Amino acid sequence: MSEASAIASPTVPVLECDRVTRLFRVKRGLFETPVALRAVDDVSFAVHGGEVLAIVGESGCGKTTLARMLLGLLPPSSGSIRFAGRPMEGVGRSEIAARVQPVFQDPYSSLNPRKTLGQIVGLPLAVHRIGTEDERRARIAEIMELVGLPPHLVHAYPNQLSGGQRQRVAIARALAIQPAIVVFDEPTSALDVSVQAQILNLLMELRRTLELTYIFISHDLAVVEHIADRVAVMYLGRLVELGDTGRIFEDPRHPYTETLLRSILTPDPALGLPPGPFDGEFPDPLAPPSGCRFHPRCPKAMEHCGATAPEARTDSSGLVECHLYNGKSHDR
Amino acid sequence: MTSERDTILRVRDLSVDIPVPSGTLHAVRNVDLSAIRGRTLAIVGESGCGKTMTALAVMRLLPGRARLRAREIGLEGTDLRSLSDKAFSAIRGNRMAMIFQDPMTSLNPVYPIGDQLEEIHIRHRGSGRREARERAEYLLARVGIVNPGTRLRQFPHQLSGGLRQRIMIAMALMCDPALIVADEPTTALDVTVQAQVLHLLKDLQAEFDMALILITHDLGIVARIADRIAVMYAGRIVETGSSRQIFAAPTHPYTQGLIDCIPYPGKTERRTALGSIPGIVPSLVGDAPGCMFRNRCAMAEERCRDGGNVERSVEDGHSYRCVHPVERLRGTMVPS
């Protein structure tokens, strides 16, 4: 219990990334020498207890890689992650797992098809040796009720469930051992909108009642706007902007954030399609552009954007990494 | 008013049944629709509601076991039902073409994309290799691909998802079709790439004066590009109208529910519960005479069991299937 309250302490962030970089060695062709791909590049930010922090950005920008590092599933190549103030390396695997739990996108592949729902939800309890058999059974029933799964499904197998029900199982499994933080990686993108709404409502309610912290990866900006407190925008491995949801959506600073927001298609038939954002292709992550990584596609790019990389600036509105904000005065 | 000549495709009373171990699955029931030259019809609805089966029925690409019934499937005045398979394949890819969600379903991984595009032109137009290549290069450039010559020599796996989807669009356009059916063409793409691809479809549609049927589950896309909308639920079109009519005055409880489900930045209040439709879609296996939405519908009554499919009109061009009159569904009439 004392540990839990240390996690919820308002001064110490529950998770903190300090210049985190993750490289992957990849080969372009069968016989070529491997080159380093910077999936996450020099990223620093803190996650505060009780908040919903969304991570957005195009496919391949490093969201899942970052999430796996926050879950302790993948070590950074350099930089450090602190967990409630302690360096992640010093915290045991099972302690991290007891505190930070994942929910992944695909409710079809992330559940073992040969296990019953009760076994799936109960597995983390068994692994962490929590409670007696009877206590675990009671906990499984309780958690199933919490996520809206009817009790009779305890003996059902994943293939007998709908997509929404499977995602509820994944959520139940993550919550079984009462983690403080849940990392969602595209939790609703495989679901229909009516089911997505059910799941989002459930997540918002669980967060309130269980005082959870969420890291919420999504490419659906309308969903992010609805549930996140803060938004982190990634581009080609870089964290290019971070700020409160309201500020990001009303007053985006980074040109890439602006571009992303313009491509949200709200269901308003009076509006046509937004102007085509950019024609260029998504750059090759193995040979990222020089200078600012966004400069080849940036509508506001200046002379020096392709030559020198902008530095991240932090002020009361959050973080932004763009030459438009370098050199200008900002409150700090 | 659209003249007869402008109606490129007219489908009347289309049903698709698929025999499954537990009985007959009614994938599509009594669907009517038409596609107009230069206009976009969007078919929306959630997974499994029959959108793809409707398109495949029109294209004669249904899975082998599926059975099709229709009173009419007319393309530019020809009733497609009466055509032999051979005659049909002279039309598919030529007068009408389909774009799939996953481009890999229509691209052959072992041939360069150039060969695949050219082949279509050669087959349908009897053109030579040279002419076909020119057409392919022109269209690749038209879909925004910078060095078409090089790209045509590449194999599908060497291209990003966004590029492949553009190539699919170019492929569909090879013979200047009158109708394009695009099934979730942007679902697998990033939002920024999605915006590009949708733009492209819209521009090309205007340029070539084509009828477009766009299948999607994304109401945002639908609102922004459709002229007319057909909302499907469990195999049936439950509401149809102009884009404005559907979004300004959604009438069927399912359409209303669907629109309430989606977060709308600036409109839905942040961090509050979204509207939601309880329950899950019913099984499509076996006979179901009444309204298929009744097990999830707040307005359901006993008579929905058998009387749910009467078509009612809201106003000209806007109709829905439900036992209740408009006033009742809009909450302007007290329940009896």
Ligand SMILES: Nc1ncnc2c1ncn2[C@@H]1O[C@H](COP(=O)(O)OP(=O)(O)OP(=O)(O)O)[C@@H](O)[C@H]1O
């Ligand atoms: N195990 C790995 N080996 C090599 N490269 C990898 C590996 N995992 C990820 N990458 C690369 O790292 C980059 C970031 O990938 P990541 O999966 O984190 O992106 P993402 O933002 O989650 O994308 P998506 O939205 O498609 O899920 C990509 O270029 C990807 O190809």
Ligand SMILES: Nc1ncnc2c1ncn2[C@@H]1O[C@H](COP(=O)(O)OP(=O)(O)OP(=O)(O)O)[C@@H](O)[C@H]1O
């Ligand atoms: N080969 C098949 N055999 C049996 N049933 C099938 C087959 N293909 C599709 N179905 C069923 O037919 C119904 C309609 O499927 P269809 O693919 O048209 O849905 P859809 O609206 O396109 O859904 P999605 O949005 O998931 O693509 C579904 O219930 C589906 O399970």
Ligand code: SF4
């Ligand atoms: S640094 Fe330059 S290129 Fe990069 S986003 Fe800012 S203005 Fe655009």
Ligand SMILES: [Mg+2]
């Ligand atoms: Mg990912």
Ligand SMILES: [Mg+2]
């Ligand atoms: Mg489909």
